[in-house]
Amino acid sequence: MNKKIKELAEQYASEMVEEQKELLKTLGVIPAPSHQEDMRAAFCRDWFLKQGAEDVCIDEAKNVICRLGDKDAEELIVFAAHTDIVFPDTTQLPLREENGRLYAPGIGDDTSNLVNLMLGAKYVIKNNLKPKYGILFVANACEEGLGNLEGTKALFADYGSKIKAFYSFDGYTPQCCSSAVGSYRYRITCKTKGGHSYINFGDPNALEILCDLTERLYKIEPPKKAYTTYNIGRMEGGTTVNSVAQEAYMLYEFRSTSQECLEEMECRFNAAVESVRGRGGEIQVELMGVRPGNGPVDVDALQKFTAHTADVIGTWYHDEIDFDAYSTDSNVPLSLGILANTVGTVRGALAHTREEWIDISSLPDGLKIALSLMLEYVEL
Numbered sequence: 193m194n195k196k197i198k199e200l201a202e203q204y205a206s207e208m209v210e211e212q213k214e215l216l217k218t219l220g221v222i223p224a225p226s227h228q229e230d231m232r233a234a235f236c237r238d239w240f241l242k243q244g245a246e247d248v249c250i251d252e253a254k255n256v257i258c259r260l261g262d263k264d265a266e267e268l269i270v271f272a273a274h275t276d277i278v279f280p281d282t283t284q285l286p287l288r289e290e291n292g293r294l295y296a297p298g299i300g301d302d303t304s305n306l307v308n309l310m311l312g313a314k315y316v317i318k319n320n321l322k323p324k325y326g327i328l329f330v331a332n333a334c335e336e337g338l339g340n341l342e343g344t345k346a347l348f349a350d351y352g353s354k355i356k357a358f359y360s361f362d363g364y365t366p367q368c369c370s371s372a373v374g375s376y377r378y379r380i381t382c383k384t385k386g387g388h389s390y391i392n393f394g395d396p397n398a399l400e401i402l403c404d405l406t407e408r409l410y411k412i413e414p415p416k417k418a419y420t421t422y423n424i425g426r427m428e429g430g431t432t433v434n435s436v437a438q439e440a441y442m443l444y445e446f447r448s449t450s451q452e453c454l455e456e457m458e459c460r461f462n463a464a465v466e467s468v469r470g471r472g473g474e475i476q477v478e479l480m481g482v483r484p485g486n487g488p489v490d491v492d493a494l495q496k497f498t499a500h501t502a503d504v505i506g507t508w509y510h511d512e513i514d515f516d517a518y519s520t521d522s523n524v525p526l527s528l529g530i531l532a533n534t535v536g537t538v539r540g541a542l543a544h545t546r547e548e549w550i551d552i553s554s555l556p557d558g559l560k561i562a563l564s565l566m567l568e569y570v571e572l
Contacts, residue, residue, distance in 0.1 A: 193503050197567045204315050204563060205556040212555050216307045217289075220296045223281045226339030229254050232275040236310065236331040243314045253346035254333035258313060265326030268354045269569045271313070271562075272328075272521060273306040273361040274335035274343065278544050286546075293540075293549040300540035300550045304558065305361035306331060308537045312562040321570040325356065335362070335521050338377075340481035344521040348528065357497065358525040358532040359565055363518065364543075365558060366509045367536035370498040371517035372526040374454050374485025377445040380405065380465065382429075382473040386438030396472030398440040399429050404471065408464040409444065412457070418450035418485075420457060443480075449517050451485040451527055483519050484527030497531045504564045505535065508557040537561050 205212075224232040236256040240248045247259040256275070277298025279285075287296035296303070313329040315321075328351070333343035348355065363369070382398040382405075406424055414420035422445065429440020446457040469475050502513050514536075522532035537558030540550035 193507050193564060194568070196572060197564050198507060200567065200572070201560040201563045205559045208311055208559060209556055212307060212311055212559060213552060215310065216294065216299075216304060216555070217287060219307060220287045220294065220299050220303045221285045223283060223285055224276050224298070225280045225282065226276040226334050226336050228282065229275040229333045233331065233333065236275065236306075239310060240313070240329070243317045245313075245317050251346065251350070253343045255343045255347055256331040257347075258329040259326065260316065260329070261323035261326040263326075266354055267356045268326040268328055268351055270328045270330055270347070270355055270358045271309055271361070271566060272330040272332050272344070272359065273309040274302045274333070274521060275306060275331050276333055276336050276339055277301070277303070278336045279546070289552070292552055294552055295547065295549045297546050297548060299548050300364060300538055301543040301548065302335070302362050304538040304540070304550050304555065305363070305536070308555070308558045308562040309361050311559055312566050315563055316566055316570060321572070323570050325569055326354075327569060332521060338481050341483055341521055341524055344524040348524050355525065355530055358522060358530060360521040360532070360534040361537050361562055362520050362534050363536035364541075365536045365539050365554065365561075366505050366511065366513045367518070367534065368498060368502050368505055368513050368515055369518045369520060369522060369534040370494055370515070370526075370532070371449050372484065372486050372523035373447055373449055373517045373519040374451060374523060374527070375445050375447040375481070375483045375519060376454060376458060377443070377480040377482075378461070379441055379443055379478040379480055381439065381441040381476040381478070383439045383476070384437070384473045387436040389434040389436055392436050395436050397436045398473055399437040401468055401471045401473045402427060402429070402440050402442050405464060405468045406442070408467060409461070412460045412464065415448070415450070415453040415456045418448050418453050420446065420448035420450070420453045422446040422457065447519075449486050451487055454485050483523050485523070487527040488529040489526055489531070490529070494531055498533055501533045501535060501565065504561055507564070508560055535561065535565070
């Protein structure tokens with residue numbers, strides 16, 4: 193990688209060790225369930241303003257957007273990290289330091305990465321570095337679960353094809369994701385008249401109808417173009433052992449890296465549902481969320497883009513880099529044919545559990561990675 197960028201990143205990271213840790217401790221206790229990121233969003237907005245940024249706002253999707261460079265720039269580069277965590281807490285989150293680790297819900301996914309985004313942006317702002325393009329530093333909402341990437345979807349609805357490259361800081365080092373695992377998620381409900389298990393024996397049973405649907409769904413042959421999966425994750429309903437189930441529901445999803453395969457699976461799913469509608473039950477289908485898969489990305493350009501990101505990661509991380517496909521905010525630009533990488537900037541484990549932890553000593557290297565990627569887009 194560029195020698196000057198490497199030296200600047202190393203010097204800055206060494207200067208920011210204590211501030212980085214303290215910012216993480218401060219941000220890490222602020223609750224931020226998906227769709228309820230208001231407190232973290234307000235903190236991030238105020239923090240950017242304190243660093244001297246002038247163009248900072250919270251949009252209708254609760255994304256914090258700090259914009260640098262020409263306001264009329266037709267080409268934009270986005271650096272993002274999500275504010276939401278998977279936990280529903282709306283009061284202060286528990287955080288503790290122990291044996292060189294910080295423990296807190298969401299501390300790695302994605303609070304540490306958000307801190308590295310913010311501190312990288314601080315360097316650019318404080319040093320009045322001139323962007324080669326317009327730059328958006330985004331603390332985005334609704335990445336997790338049924339947030340359904342709504343923050344990033346809103347960002348692209350607003351800025352569209354002006355965005356030429358997108359970096360999401362998310363996950364653990366040495367993740368370097370350039371392929372999107374898309375998904376469609378459904379809640380299927382069946383309602384019947386129900387009745388007594390003896391007197392009304394043979395009448396339509398909501399659970400039995402959903403079991404029939406289950407068998408049909410599991411006979412679906414997934415498309416061969418890309419690895420495609422499906423799953424029923426939950427089924428619930430009925431009242432007692434001696435009742436014909438009056439109502440039941442199940443949760444179903446399918447996943448693929450190919451948007452074309454996802455659309456084929458959607459057709460096959462709809463056909464399976466239609467095939468049980470005449471069984472005597474009322475079938476209701478709710479689409480709970482869509483995460484798009486890979487779209488028409490220029491393969492050669494994406495490989496070159498990702499190779500550079502991997503080179504930056506490899507400067508400070510010397511084991512094998514993780515190039516696996518994931519479901520992240522990068523799904524949105526990749527589905528639109530826009531270059532995107534999701535990059536982990538911290539070491540840790542147990543994401544999506546209340547025992548999640550990060551290695552404090554890994555924070556400076558993560559900041560070096562984040563800042564080095566940013567410095568490619570400014571004049572030094």
